Amino acid sequence: MTTTTPMTPTTPSGGPPAKPPTKPLGRPFGKSGLTSRGVANAVVLIAALYTMMPALWLLFASTKNADALFGSDIFSLGDFSLSRNLSDLFAMDGGLYGEWYLNSLLYAVGGALVGSLISVSAGYAFDKYEFRHKEKLFGLVLTGVMVPQTVLALPLYLVASEIGLVNTFWAVFVPVLFNPFGVYLARLLSSGYVPNEVLEASRVDGAGELQTYIRVSLRMLGPGFVTVFLFQLTAIWNNFFLPMVMLSDQHLYPLSLGLYTWNSSATVSPEYYPLVVIGSLLAVVPLIVAFVTLQRYWKSGLTAGSVK
Amino acid sequence: MSTVTTFRKRPGTTPPPADPARTRRAGRRQQRFAYVTLLAPFTALLVAVFLVPVGYAIYLSFFSEDHDGLGFGGGRTIFTGLRSYLAVLQDPSFVSGFGSIALYCVIFVPLVVAGSLGLALLLDSGLIRLRRTAQMLLYLPHAVPGIIAAVIWLYLYTPGLSPVIKLFAEADITIDFLGLHTVLPSIVNIALWSGLGYNMVIFYAALQALPREVLEAARIDGAGGIRTALQVKVPIIRGSVLMVCMFSLIAALQLFTEPMLMNQATPMVNSRFTPNMYIYDAAFRRNNYGLASAASVILLVVTCALSFAVTRWAGRRERSAK
Numbered sequence: 001m002t003t004t005t006p007m008t009p010t011t012p013s014g015g016p017p018a019k020p021p022t023k024p025l026g027r028p029f030g031k032s033g034l035t036s037r038g039v040a041n042a043v044v045l046i047a048a049l050y051t052m053m054p055a056l057w058l059l060f061a062s063t064k065n066a067d068a069l070f071g072s073d074i075f076s077l078g079d080f081s082l083s084r085n086l087s088d089l090f091a092m093d094g095g096l097y098g099e100w101y102l103n104s105l106l107y108a109v110g111g112a113l114v115g116s117l118i119s120v121s122a123g124y125a126f127d128k129y130e131f132r133h134k135e136k137l138f139g140l141v142l143t144g145v146m147v148p149q150t151v152l153a154l155p156l157y158l159v160a161s162e163i164g165l166v167n168t169f170w171a172v173f174v175p176v177l178f179n180p181f182g183v184y185l186a187r188l189l190s191s192g193y194v195p196n197e198v199l200e201a202s203r204v205d206g207a208g209e210l211q212t213y214i215r216v217s218l219r220m221l222g223p224g225f226v227t228v229f230l231f232q233l234t235a236i237w238n239n240f241f242l243p244m245v246m247l248s249d250q251h252l253y254p255l256s257l258g259l260y261t262w263n264s265s266a267t268v269s270p271e272y273y274p275l276v277v278i279g280s281l282l283a284v285v286p287l288i289v290a291f292v293t294l295q296r297y298w299k300s301g302l303t304a305g306s307v308k
Numbered sequence: 309m310s311t312v313t314t315f316r317k318r319p320g321t322t323p324p325p326a327d328p329a330r331t332r333r334a335g336r337r338q339q340r341f342a343y344v345t346l347l348a349p350f351t352a353l354l355v356a357v358f359l360v361p362v363g364y365a366i367y368l369s370f371f372s373e374d375h376d377g378l379g380f381g382g383g384r385t386i387f388t389g390l391r392s393y394l395a396v397l398q399d400p401s402f403v404s405g406f407g408s409i410a411l412y413c414v415i416f417v418p419l420v421v422a423g424s425l426g427l428a429l430l431l432d433s434g435l436i437r438l439r440r441t442a443q444m445l446l447y448l449p450h451a452v453p454g455i456i457a458a459v460i461w462l463y464l465y466t467p468g469l470s471p472v473i474k475l476f477a478e479a480d481i482t483i484d485f486l487g488l489h490t491v492l493p494s495i496v497n498i499a500l501w502s503g504l505g506y507n508m509v510i511f512y513a514a515l516q517a518l519p520r521e522v523l524e525a526a527r528i529d530g531a532g533g534i535r536t537a538l539q540v541k542v543p544i545i546r547g548s549v550l551m552v553c554m555f556s557l558i559a560a561l562q563l564f565t566e567p568m569l570m571n572q573a574t575p576m577v578n579s580r581f582t583p584n585m586y587i588y589d590a591a592f593r594r595n596n597y598g599l600a601s602a603a604s605v606i607l608l609v610v611t612c613a614l615s616f617a618v619t620r621w622a623g624r625r626e627r628s629a630k
Binding site for chain 2: 036037040041043044045047048050051052054055057058061069070118119121122124125126128129131137140141143144146147148150151152154155156157158159162174175177178180183203208209210213234237238240241244245255256259260263264267273276277280283284287288291
């Protein structure tokens with residue numbers, strides 16, 4: 001189907017005019033179909049190379065020791081020091097990297113679980129219940145969506161230092177739970193996934209409201225929950241400004257901040273370079289795993305977010 | 309609750325007709341308990357990590373530590389009114405931070421919107437082989453945390469480490485990614501790398517939701533692929549385009565991670581290169597919380613004003629289009 005059917009087939013006899021073809025769809029390009037197809041594929045290929053090459057560089061560079069990293073041919077597989085680099089990584093500075101990794105997992109997975117439960121509950125309440133000042137409160141939520149977390153970092157630090165929470169686990173963990181975009185998304189998804197009749201039916205059955213939420217609605221909101229969870233997981237895993245402002249104890253650092261400090265050490269002592277490289281590679285793994293396994297959920301979330 | 313138990317005591321019967329109002333009242337009470345419980349944690353967070361900090365920052369921005377006194381216990385806090393705001397606004401390094409952001413936006417926003425929209429249209433055109441794989445590869449950088457994307461690119465910009473620079477050197481071209489005129493495009497490139505696939509997915513999702521009849525009508529009218537893309541598809545998804553523009557602008561105002569990392573590597577990025585870096589510098593290198601608070605409040609106001617203006621403008625266009 002590379003050639004297109006002519007729009008109006010000529011009818012040799014004077015019969016009734018032929019109906020315009022109703023199909024096919026999705027073959028909109030004309031006679032130059034072959035060249036435009038080639039150009040289109042080339043453009044996408046170049047874009048894919050652009051996004052892929054730096055990641056590939058990271059992969060190859062993490063197998064190199066400090067000398068080879070500055071050497072000539074990064075994409076050769078000679079001098080394979082991946083395992084050396086790995087053991088160096090976890091041994092450096094008394095195993096700090098392992099601590100950072102666990103901290104990041106705790107901040108991100110724990111924070112995203114608790115945070116999305118809070119957001120989904122609130123979004124559900126906004127969707128299913130009527131109460132006074134509801135839309136005013138929701139307006140505040142929308143304002144929260146517009147205000148990026150980084151603007152709040154310094155104000156949060158000032159409050160935390162006032163109540164003595166600076167440089168503690170909670171100074172990072174509590175603020176990241178706040179996810180107004182999650183509430184907005186959950187309200188949208190709740191009106192889509194949970195029909196009001198379900199609530200009425202379970203009311204007639206005499207089930208309690210919260211019981212209905214936990215046993216019935218939350219289950220129906222499952223995909224929405226995963227979407228909000230993924231968004232928040234990414235945001236917390238990427239978080240850099242807040243921990244940088246809040247934490248001075250290296251044992252509380254997440255990966256982002258830890259790798260940043262190692263990178264600044266590398267400018268003085270280059271033995272840190274291979275560690276930053278392989279440390280970065282390992283730090284990317286959890287998000288890639290989360291995205292690949294939960295792929296269909298974030299897509300539905302993006303669609304919901306963009307259609308509205 | 310009591311009415312619910314009476315319910316249960318008479319299985320099989322309809323709700324007692326005697327007092328439906330009481331049942332409804334109890335139901336309402338139970339509902340109120342439910343939504344209060346469901347909303348309480350979020351509302352507590354809203355107050356604790358949003359309203360209170362913003363309020364406290366505004367309050368602090370009107371005060372400053374007076375170090376000119378005799379220095380008992382590190383000075384006292386005095387009311388200075390709008391003096392911190394004046395100091396911030398008259399500080400050339402703060403204003404130039406907004407200048408860097410503006411220049412960054414001028415380069416970044418058109419590139420990221422055109423790039424991701426173009427890729428989404430191509431993927432939507434049905435011409436692309438291995439569409440899912442291409443989508444996956446383009447999306448990959450979004451899974452790379454900002455600081456790590458910055459580290460990767462910084463190394464690709466660093467002479468000695470970078471295979472790119474080596475490649476150019478073999479062709480006798482000296483290229484300095486961290487020079488006076490190249491450092492901002494270099495930062496733009498990092499953001500573009502991270503954002504291209506993500507925004508493409510947003511556009512692609514919007515394109516997939518287009519009504520098929522519209523596209524068919526365009527085809528019957530004889531519109532070619534490119535004309536259909538630019539004159540039919542793009543206008544319909546302009547809401548998504550606008551949203552991406554707005555979020556890119558807001559994100560640009562918050563620029564911190566990439567230049568902060570660049571700051572370690574090149575003198576071309578100073579420690580007050582963007583507003584957020586200025587705030588960090590004021591609070592933690594100069595220990596001037598009044599100044600840092602005032603700068604935070606200004607950044608907050610600018611961000612809110614910008615997003616408000618864009619949504620208003622979008623709303624008006626939407627209404628006039630109808």
